[in-house]
Amino acid sequence: MKYQWILFDADETLFHFNAFEGLRLMFSRYGIDFSPQDFETYQEVNKPLWVDYQDGVISAKELQHIRFQSWAERLNVTTQAMNSAFLDAMADICTPLPGAKTLLDNLKAHCQLGIITNGFTDLQQIRLERNGLQDHFSALIISEQVGVAKPDRRIFEHAFSEMGQPDKAQILMVGDNPHSDILGGLNAGIDTCWLNPEGLPAPEGIQPHFQVASLNELNTLLFA
Numbered sequence: 001m002k003y004q005w006i007l008f009d010a011d012e013t014l015f016h017f018n019a020f021e022g023l024r025l026m027f028s029r030y031g032i033d034f035s036p037q038d039f040e041t042y043q044e045v046n047k048p049l050w051v052d053y054q055d056g057v058i059s060a061k062e063l064q065h066i067r068f069q070s071w072a073e074r075l076n077v078t079t080q081a082m083n084s085a086f087l088d089a090m091a092d093i094c095t096p097l098p099g100a101k102t103l104l105d106n107l108k109a110h111c112q113l114g115i116i117t118n119g120f121t122d123l124q125q126i127r128l129e130r131n132g133l134q135d136h137f138s139a140l141i142i143s144e145q146v147g148v149a150k151p152d153r154r155i156f157e158h159a160f161s162e163m164g165q166p167d168k169a170q171i172l173m174v175g176d177n178p179h180s181d182i183l184g185g186l187n188a189g190i191d192t193c194w195l196n197p198e199g200l201p202a203p204e205g206i207q208p209h210f211q212v213a214s215l216n217e218l219n220t221l222l223f224a
Helices: 019-028 036-054 060-067 069-075 079-093 100-108 121-130 153-162 178-187 215-222
Strands: 005-008 112-117 139-142 171-175 191-195 210-212
Touching: 019 036, 019 079, 036 060, 060 069, 060 079, 069 079, 079 121, 100 112, 100 215, 112 153, 121 139, 139 153, 153 178, 171 178, 178 191, 191 215, 210 215
Parallel strands: 005 112, 005 171, 112 139, 171 191, 191 210
Antiparallel strands: none
8 A cells, every 4th residue: 555644525525415415305394395496596606606615715604604595584594504404414315425435444454544625514523423434534624624625735734734744645635526626635745536437537737646437446546
């Protein structure tokens, strides 16, 4: 095993993140049938907010507030209550990606594992606990807590501090998002592996060290 540390993104790298199904479940608890058209309208607001969050333009709290503002006004509840209800629903439907548990079980015996996520705090620990993975990770770095998001190199520097400043040549970052996970890892001076199940071309200027189509393929690559 070349690496002493392997860092993972969480959403769509280790865990399924089906926002539509989570929102459907959350809104059903408010007595609302959340439609695909409702989801399209939500994403028109939500997607640009995530870009602004990753770029450091807005905070986690601002993202959480703005994305549910119109719905909160209609339902006469706070945006904070809606955001918590959404994260609760996401935890209820969360499952690991195929091969995740096997990969993490195999790696645990050979190196230390960490998560660096731009996802929000309320979802992370409960998701690990419900899937029996809470003891696999030595570092859990959450952008909401650090105050900066991937690809900002400062969240990686914070992680390296939490990890005891290991040799960067012995750290691998694995993620599905080239703009946050891969660019972030490259900016921080560590090796990167893009989980790219659709076989998309790499964005201009972003060149991962490795590409895999699945976590099973990553398992094979790391133990080759």
